Amino acid sequence: MIDRFSDLSNSLLCHILSFLTTKEAVATSILSRKWKTLWTLVPKLDLDTDNMHLSLDKIGECNEPINISYTDVLSRVLALHIAPFIRSFRLRCNSDCPPFHFDTWIRTAIARNVEELKLLIFYSFGIHMGLPCSIFYCQTLVALELSGGIDLDPPSSFQLPNLKILRLLEIYYCKDSSCFSRLLSGCPVLEDLSFERDGYDCLYHFEISVPTLKCLHIAFRSYRLDLNDYTIEIKAPALEYFKFEGDLGHIVLLKKLDNLFEADVYICSFDESDSLEESQKRCYGDRVFKLLRALTTAKFLLLFPGVTECFVFGSIYPSKFLNLVQLDFKLNPSNWHVLQALLLVAPNLEVLVVDKCYYKSKDKLC
Incomplete structure (x- = not known):
């Protein structure tokens, strides 16, 4: 059988691999010598801790498979990834993920001039995940999605100068709804906002003042109509x-x-x-x-x-x-x-x- 894919340019192959999860892209490294490191050039990382229990021989130079934890696997993937910039970075993990590793992964994406950042944190054991401050100073970020067990507490002064798309999906607010308003005030060119909330955060007043x-x-889901005494002011x-x-x-x-x-x-x-x-x-x-x-x-x-x-x-x-x-x-x-x-x-x-x-x-x- 003729291998026509390998005749394609690296840029085109990387574009094809960008439609796969990172785990699937890494798996293509066994196809041939050309494919061995091709995944490291893909400007997209789609990482899920639930399916990242790989063997080290799949992502490194080891001849013998060595079973390692998902934190080591993700750290190894990011260390080997050499694309000059990251267009899209998506991470799904539990809220009991070690904060040091979580912060390191996010800072790595930001250092690579990430444009689209999606963080989906599964709430577990009463633990919420705080965000590294570097997120709020990312100059290249165009789209940000925060979902699940995340505590939102932005700095008192910051700016995301290029952020146009913001998704806040049933996250938690550290102090009160002023955290929400403070985040919006630091997005001077925001054009698209999705705001989903359930009835368990006990917040009843929100302000959306975004001229752009x-x-x-x-989406508000309180599950009880007698808890619907909330107010949203929109400007x-x-x-x-x-x-x-x-x-x-x-x-x-x-x-x-x-x-x-x-x-x-x-x-x-x-x-x-x-x-x-x-x-x-x-x-x-x-x-x-x-x-x-x-x-x-x-x-x-x-x-x-x-x-x-x-x-x-x-x-x-x-x-x-x-x-x-x-x-x-x-x-x-x-x-x-x-x-x-x-x-x-x-x-x-x-x-x-x-x-x-x-x-x-x-x-x-x-």
């Missing part, structure tokens, strides 16, 4: 895309969204098992319509209303959607009146997409 922000995705005049999903609290938009192009709203509702008073249900319904009223400048609107008791009890209907040209609506037997109300306030609507959405699960999302 174009895309905002918020993002350049916002073009907005998405909310989960249990709705108080969302206050401090600036009119004149540039809003699309809004997707996946709202959780309540069912018969939720022991809420009528006044609480009415308050929740009003929150829904207040949010819609803040989105009236959108051209495209997608609604997943869930079980729409929240709309039944709400008393504040949105003003006119004068810019709306397309409405995607998930219909169930109890929300016809919502669709009718929206059609009355969208005089320039051109496209209406209606899908059936039968809702029975306890999860509360369609």
Whole structure:
């Protein structure tokens, strides 16, 4: 069989290897002499401590296989990796990973002018992972994703001058929500923010003030509607895309969204098992319509209303959607009146997409 792959240039082969995890890329070193060190030139590292229990002979010069720990394997991989820069660095590990090794790996990526950094930390044994300060001073970082058992506590003064994409997925905040606001204040060109939170962090006030922000995705899951008394203040005049999903609290938009192009709203509702008073249900319904009223400048609107008791009890209907040209609506037997109300306030609507959405699960999302 003719080996046509080996005739390709190293740059093209490295591009092909960049679609693999680092473990898979290292495994190609047994193919031939040319492939032996090719993985060390790939400007991407995708590392997972759960599958990095390799043998040293796969990544070094040892003739005999020697079983070593994942920390030694990762350290060896980074030591052998000689690409002049790292375009993407992704690390999945448990929160009980030794801090010294964790900090060393991150500092190595930053020293190689990393552009995209993803840290997925699995929470274990009540341990959270702190971040090395060097992250907050990385001049080349364009995208940052933090997920899981991470404690966020940025310095009082720092700047990520090129960061455009930020994902904060159910992480922990060391002191209070000011850590969140402080992080945003150090991102002068941020354009895309995803902010996911569960109900266990006991934080109830967040401020999002980013003049350059174009895309905002918020996901709040409290699991109990009586814990939804949180407030998010948003000041993002350049916002073009907005998405909310989960249990709705108080969302206050401090600036009119004149540039809003699309809004997707996946709202959780309540069912018969939720022991809420009528006044609480009415308050929740009003929150829904207040949010819609803040989105009236959108051209495209997608609604997943869930079980729409929240709309039944709400008393504040949105003003006119004068810019709306397309409405995607998930219909169930109890929300016809919502669709009718929206059609009355969208005089320039051109496209209406209606899908059936039968809702029975306890999860509360369609």
